[in-house]
Amino acid sequence: MSLAIALTLLLTYLGAVYWLSWIGMKKTTSLAGFAVGNGDMGPIMVGVVMAASIASTATFVINPGFVYTHGLSALLHYGVAAQAGVAVGLFAVCRGFRQVGAAHGVLTVPDWIRVRYGSERLALVFALLNLLSIAFVVLIMVGCAFLVVALLGVSYPIALAGTLLVVFSYVLLGGTYAHAYTNVVQAAMMAVVALLLFASGLEHFAGGMLPAMEAVSTNWASAINPDSELYGSVFAVFVSAFLVTFALMLQPHILTKVLYLRHERDIRRFIITAVIIGFIFSLCLFVGIYARLDGMDYDVARQDRVVTEYVMGAFGDGLGGDIMASVMLVTLLAAGMSTLDGILVALSAMVVHDLVLRGRHRNADARVGLRASRIALVGVGVVSFLLALDPPQLVGLFAQRGVYGLAAASFAPIVLGVLVRGAIPVWVPASSAAIALVLHLGLQSWGGITNPAVSSAWAILASMSIATASLVVARRFAGAASAEPIAPAGEES
Numbered sequence: 001m002s003l004a005i006a007l008t009l010l011l012t013y014l015g016a017v018y019w020l021s022w023i024g025m026k027k028t029t030s031l032a033g034f035a036v037g038n039g040d041m042g043p044i045m046v047g048v049v050m051a052a053s054i055a056s057t058a059t060f061v062i063n064p065g066f067v068y069t070h071g072l073s074a075l076l077h078y079g080v081a082a083q084a085g086v087a088v089g090l091f092a093v094c095r096g097f098r099q100v101g102a103a104h105g106v107l108t109v110p111d112w113i114r115v116r117y118g119s120e121r122l123a124l125v126f127a128l129l130n131l132l133s134i135a136f137v138v139l140i141m142v143g144c145a146f147l148v149v150a151l152l153g154v155s156y157p158i159a160l161a162g163t164l165l166v167v168f169s170y171v172l173l174g175g176t177y178a179h180a181y182t183n184v185v186q187a188a189m190m191a192v193v194a195l196l197l198f199a200s201g202l203e204h205f206a207g208g209m210l211p212a213m214e215a216v217s218t219n220w221a222s223a224i225n226p227d228s229e230l231y232g233s234v235f236a237v238f239v240s241a242f243l244v245t246f247a248l249m250l251q252p253h254i255l256t257k258v259l260y261l262r263h264e265r266d267i268r269r270f271i272i273t274a275v276i277i278g279f280i281f282s283l284c285l286f287v288g289i290y291a292r293l294d295g296m297d298y299d300v301a302r303q304d305r306v307v308t309e310y311v312m313g314a315f316g317d318g319l320g321g322d323i324m325a326s327v328m329l330v331t332l333l334a335a336g337m338s339t340l341d342g343i344l345v346a347l348s349a350m351v352v353h354d355l356v357l358r359g360r361h362r363n364a365d366a367r368v369g370l371r372a373s374r375i376a377l378v379g380v381g382v383v384s385f386l387l388a389l390d391p392p393q394l395v396g397l398f399a400q401r402g403v404y405g406l407a408a409a410s411f412a413p414i415v416l417g418v419l420v421r422g423a424i425p426v427w428v429p430a431s432s433a434a435i436a437l438v439l440h441l442g443l444q445s446w447g448g449i450t451n452p453a454v455s456s457a458w459a460i461l462a463s464m465s466i467a468t469a470s471l472v473v474a475r476r477f478a479g480a481a482s483a484e485p486i487a488p489a490g491e492e493s
Contacts, residue, residue: 006152006326007152010151013333013334016185017166017185020181041262043268046180046266047269047272048277049342050090050274052187052277052335052338054248054254054274054339058136058399060194060335061304061335061336062143063078063288064286064291067288068289070220071217071220071292072213072221072223075286076237077241077453079285081241082241082242083278085248086249088242089247093249094267098261100417101115102259106259108252108346109250109252110123110350110353117429119430122413122429123354127351127355129410130251132403133347134387137343137347138387139398140336140340141164143304144340145159147308150311161385163336164381166337168377168378168381170182185334186331186337191281193327193328194280195280197283197287200314204290213293216292216293236453240454240456244457244460247407247408247411248407250410250414253339253342253343253345253346253347287307291306294313311325311329400453405436405437407456408436408439408463409437412432412433413429413467425474427470432466435462435463439458443455443458
C-alpha cells in the first residue's frame with residue numbers, strides 16, 4: 001500500500017473531523033450541551049448518529065472474524081438475531097425513556113435511574129456499573145490501532161497513542177455536537193464501504209451461498225454449528241443475540257440519543273432511520289465468509305485481523321487498488337471512532353454528573369461542569385490506553401464479558417421503569433441488577449459458558465423473572481401504593 005495515498009486520505013478525513021468538532025465546540029457551553037446537546041437535532045440526523053454509534057469496530061473489524069471462524073451460525077447471530085434485538089429494543093424503550101428524561105432534564109442513564117426510582121444510592125451504583133463500558137473502549141481502540149498499523153506501517157503502541165490523541169481531542173472540543181456531526185460523515189463513509197465490501201466477494205456465491213460455504217465444511221455452513229464452542233445451539237445463535245442486543249440498546253452511549261430529539265413525535269422516524277442504516281452496516285459481516293472462501297488461513301487467535309488482511313488483498317495492486325484499500329481502511333477507522341466518541345461523551349458526562357457533581361454541587365456553574373467533564377475524559381483515556389497497550393487475545397470476547405455484564409444488569413431496571421407505571425420499590429431494580437451481574441460473571445468464570453452473550457442472556461432472563469415476581473408480590477402487599485407517582489429525584493423509595 002502507498003504510504004502517501006494512505007496518509008493523504010487519513011489527513012483529509014481528520015481535517016474534516018476537526019472542522020466539525022470546532023463547529024460543535026461553539027455550540028457546547030454547558031455540561032447539558034456536552035452530554036445531550038441543546039435539543040436542536042432532527043430525527044433523521046439523530047437516527048444516523050445512533051446507527052453509527054451502534055455499529056463500531058466490533059461490527060466492521062471484530063465480528064467478521066467470528067464469522068470467518070464459526071461460519072453461518074455467527075453470521076445469523078450478529079446479522080439477523082442481533083439486528084432484530086436492535087429494532088425491538090429501540091421501539092420498546094425509547095418513548096418511555098424520553099418521557100421521563102425530558103420531563104426531568106435527565107443527562108445520563110444513572111440520572112434517569114435516580115429520577116425514576118427516587119434513589120441517589122441506586123443511581124450511584126449504576127454510575128459505577130457503567131464504568132464497565134471501558135472494556136468496550138479498549139476493544140475499539142485496539143481495533144483502530146490495528147487499522148492504523150495497516151495504513152501507515154507504524155508500531156502498535158504508536159498507532160494506539162495516535163488513535164487515543166485524535167478521538168479524545170476532538171471529543172474534548174465539542175462533546176455531543178462533535179460526536180453527532182462527525183458521526184454523520186462517518187456513517188456515510190461506513191454505508192458506502194459496507195456495500196462495497198458486501199459486493200467484493202459476491203462471485204463466491206455464483207452457485208449459491210450455502211453450497212459455497214459447504215465446500216469449507218457442512219458444520220461451518222450450518223445455522224447451528226456443532227463444532228463451535230460459541231454458536232452450537234439455538235439459544236446461543238438466536239436467543240442470546242436478540243436479548244443481549246436488546247439490552248445493549250439500554251447502554252448510556254446509545255439510549256441517551258433519544259434525548260437529543262426536539263419532540264416525542266420524532267421518535268418513530270429516528271428509530272426507523274437507525275434500523276435501516278444499521279442493516280446496511282451489518283452487510284460487512286460477509287467479509288468473514290469471503291475471507292474464508294478466498295483461502296485465508298488464520299487460527300482463532302488471529303481472527304481479529306481478518307478484515308484488515310482481507311481489505312489489503314482484495315482490491316488488487318496498482319494505484320486503483322492502493323486508493324481503494326486506503327479508503328476502506330480509513331472508513332473502518334471511522335467506524336471505530338464513531339462509537340468510541342459516543343461512549344467517551346457518555347462516560348465523561350456520567351463521571352462528572354453522577355459521581356462528582358450530583359448531590360454536592362447540584363447548582364454548580366455550567367462552566368465548572370463542562371471543565372470537569374473534560375478532565376474526566378482525560379482520565380478515562382489514560383486508563384483505556386494502559387489496558388489496550390497489552391490487549392488480551394480475542395479482544396472481542398474480553399469486551400463482551402464487561403459490556404454484556406453491564407447490559408444484563410441494566411435490563412430489568414430500565415425495562416421495568418419504562419413499561420410499568422407508578423412507583424416501584426427501589427429494592428426491586430437493585431436486586432435484579434445485582435442478580436444479573438453476579439450470574440453473568442459466575443457463568444463466565446465457573447459455569448463453563450464460553451460465549452458472553454449466552455451467560456448474559458441467562459442472567460437477563462433470570463433477573464427479569466425474579467424482578468417481575470418481586471414486583472407483583474410487593475404491589476400485592478402494598479395495595480394502593482402502586483398508584484403513587486414517580487418519586488422525585490433525590491428521595492429514597
